Amino acid sequence: MVENKKVIFSGIQPSGDLTIGNYLGALKNWVALQDAYEPYYCVVDLHALTVRQNPAELRARTLKNIAIYLASGLDPNKNTIFIQSHVSAHSEASWLLNCFCYMGELSRMTQFKDKSQKVGESVNAGLFTYPVLMAADILLYNTDLVPVGSDQKQHIELARDLAIRFNNLYSPTFKIPEAYIGDSGARIMDLQEPTKKMSKSAENPNAYILIMDPPDVIRKKISRAVTDDVGVVRYCDEQPGISNLINIMSTVTNKKPEDIEKQYEGVGYAQFKSDVADALIEELKPVQEKVKSLLEDKTYIESIYKSGAEKASYVANKTLRKMQRKLGLIPR
Ligand code: AMP
Ligand code: TRP
Numbered sequence: 597m598v599e600n601k602k603v604i605f606s607g608i609q610p611s612g613d614l615t616i617g618n619y620l621g622a623l624k625n626w627v628a629l630q631d632a633y634e635p636y637y638c639v640v641d642l643h644a645l646t647v648r649q650n651p652a653e654l655r656a657r658t659l660k661n662i663a664i665y666l667a668s669g670l671d672p673n674k675n676t677i678f679i680q681s682h683v684s685a686h687s688e689a690s691w692l693l694n695c696f697c698y699m700g701e702l703s704r705m706t707q708f709k710d711k712s713q714k715v716g717e718s719v720n721a722g723l724f725t726y727p728v729l730m731a732a733d734i735l736l737y738n739t740d741l742v743p744v745g746s747d748q749k750q751h752i753e754l755a756r757d758l759a760i761r762f763n764n765l766y767s768p769t770f771k772i773p774e775a776y777i778g779d780s781g782a783r784i785m786d787l788q789e790p791t792k793k794m795s796k797s798a799e800n801p802n803a804y805i806l807i808m809d810p811p812d813v814i815r816k817k818i819s820r821a822v823t824d825d826v827g828v829v830r831y832c833d834e835q836p837g838i839s840n841l842i843n844i845m846s847t848v849t850n851k852k853p854e855d856i857e858k859q860y861e862g863v864g865y866a867q868f869k870s871d872v873a874d875a876l877i878e879e880l881k882p883v884q885e886k887v888k889s890l891l892e893d894k895t896y897i898e899s900i901y902k903s904g905a906e907k908a909s910y911v912a913n914k915t916l917r918k919m920q921r922k923l924g925l926i927p928r
Contacts, residue, residue, distance in 0.1 A: 602740040604633045605773075607640035607680065607733060610657040611647055612796030614664055615804045616876065617784040619883075620847045621745050625778040627669040629743065635675045636737050636908060637665060642680050642687065642729060646722040660887070662897050664807055667886035678904030680733065685912035689732035690725070692919050693758050696765075697728050701757070706750055731755035735770045736912040743776040746783065747793065766922040769915075784844060787821040790836035808884055811877045818873040819866075829860035829868050838865070845872045848879045 606626065608618055629635060639661045644654060658679060665677055680686055702708060702724055712719040734742055734755045742752050752775040759770035786792040788803040798804055805817050823837040831842045831853040842853050851859075860868050890897060921927060 601632070601634040603737055603771075604629055604635040604741050604743060604776075605637075605734050605737050605739040606635075606743050607638040607643070608661060609640050609644045610654060610661050611644040611649065613657065613806045613808060614661060615784075615794055615796050615806055616844070616880075617745075617794040617804070618796070619668065619807050619880075620784055620844065621778070622743065623665065623668040623670075624847070625743050626665075626675075630671060630674045633741070635670075636678075636739075636911075637670065637675055638678050638680045638683075638733070638904075638908070639665075640680045640730075640733065643726060646720065646726050659894070659897055660808075660891065662901055663887045663890040664883070666890055666897075666900065667883045672900050672904070676904050676907045677900055678908045679901050682901065682905035683908045683912050685736055685909065685916040686729065686732050689736055689912075689916050689919060690729040692923065693728050693732055693735075693762075694725055696758055696761055697725075697731075697754070701754060702727060705754070707747065727751045727754050728758070731758045734773050735759055736915045737908075738771045738911075738915065739773045740771065741776040742773050743778060745793070746777050749775050749777070762919075769918055769922060784847075785836065785840040787817060787837075787840070790822060790840045805876070807880060808887065809880075811881075814877055814880070815870075815873045818869050818876070821869065823865055827865070829863065829865070830857055838868075841869065841872045845875055848875045 604626075606622065608614065608622060614623075626635065626637060639658050641654065641658050662677060662679070665675075666672065670677060705727055708724060708726070711723055715723075730751050731754060734752070735758070742748075742755075744752065752773060756772050756774075759772050763769055784794045786794050786798060786803045787805070788798075788800055794804045796804060796806075802817055802820050805814055809817070818841070821837060821841060823841075824835050826835055826838075828835075829838060829842065831839050833839075839853075842856050845851070845856055846853050849856075917927070
């Protein structure tokens, strides 16, 4: 391990099958960062429990997500890949940080406001304190950078505030992390309502494309994607549907949106959509094949998340012990 590499931490919830939003907006960026940084990536299964899960499905999706992390190109020798619930320091540190977080701060979180509105009175306390667990995830590893989608920025601000508060009350304990929002693919939009972020929890399956969707499904979903009646392939706010497809193509092919506009001058939407589908199918094909073969080797997957948890626990426990000591808890 090279000592002076900056630390990266990020996680994805196993609350639904991963979409091309997760792949293009998160995983692809993670792969690009693995050489220059020291990354910790986890499957945040405890966060997923804030919404009722079917136990068998949660188990299957957690393993599938590990397979997808690996198949997307994360090298287990360069990244610590693990399952959040396997490192108990996350839950323990979360409790300690809960005692430093204000109700007011948590009430202001946009994600909580959105989600609790949908659920009403029966909103569970885990959904309220969710950002504190996320702060624990991040702070335990002396994290420098947290690559996330822009919707998570507010949660990272909270992690920073909690770290600063703790450091000021006691003594420097935590590094102050920063959000890292990648530019290309930062926001892949919903195919049916292209002003909304593509999400694995959308009700209409035509709204998203899953990483594991077969080619014919991808083709169908893209051909049904909402566009407009302008009839020109142009990257602009007035054409959110077409712009989203340009963005997908741009992220997959590494071509600039302007170049894609030029390439499709005078070409109809049907042809453009068919080409976007081709590009995406081509991009996902090797990933899908790898996921399938990895899932046939459960022992290998197990060896990855077990050694990941061991490495992660070592670092996380060091920070946790420091917190406990400073707070006046008696060392064991
Ligand atoms: P989530 O699926 O909401 O747990 O998000 C996990 C990570 O995937 C986030 O931090 C984002 O970086 C990324 N992500 C999810 N959906 C999208 C999207 N539609 N566009 C870009 N990135 C996304
Ligand atoms: N809340 C994040 C999301 O929904 C997932 C997450 C949990 C996370 N813990 C994290 C992301 C720590 C980055 C760092 O996307």
